[in-house]
Amino acid sequence: MNYPESVSKLIESLSKLPGVGPKTAERLALHIATKMKEEDALNFAKSLLNVKRELMKCPICGNLTDKNPCSVCRDNTRDRSIIAVVEEVRDLIAMEKMKEYRGMYHVLNGAISPINGIGPQDINLPTLLERLKNEEVKEIIMATNTTIEGESTAMYIAKLLEKTGIKVTRIARGLPVGGGLEYADEVTLLKAIEGRREFK
Secondary structure, three states: OOOOHHHHHHHHHHOOOOOOOHHHHHHHHHHHHHOOOHHHHHHHHHHHHHHHHHOEEOOOOOOEEOOOOOHHHHOOOOEEEEEEEEOOHHHHHHHHHOOOOOEEEEEOOOOOEHHHOEOHHHOOOHHHHHHHHHOOOOEEEEOOOOOHHHHHHHHHHHHHOOOOOOEEEEOOOOOOOOOOHHHOOHHHHHHHHHOOEEOO
């Protein structure tokens, strides 16, 4: 069926979202076009624009924030001697949900993946190394995903930190191999943090 141009463009835009296939994009676009009130559609559009215009990456840890630095880096009650290194902001959020970890974070915004052309220079690694020069860090928790890319990234960073005297640990295998942190429940994440071990 040939939709009006505005609906076709909306379907095309929605289908660019992760996990949204052509059928879902079509269903969502038709819902917006036929059932959503104009005021709700305007608020939805404003929310999309605000997210793009107002949010930035924290210059210290790489977290998504609307303030500089982010709320985690501003929190003086957190243990600054421990940094959990995660791949994405959603992994940081997953860890925060368990409400037990009180250290700092560093978001890599990706993982090393030579097959996809992503090297160490393409992730947020230089700022982590800079932090380690200026902060009193005693332990780095490698909380990257248990995928091949996550493991490779963890090993690469551990190798870089070998002679720094900083303890490098890896989250325990409470997480399924090949799974992402954002899909784990709080108890599994807590067990993974509690069962972390020194990186070897």
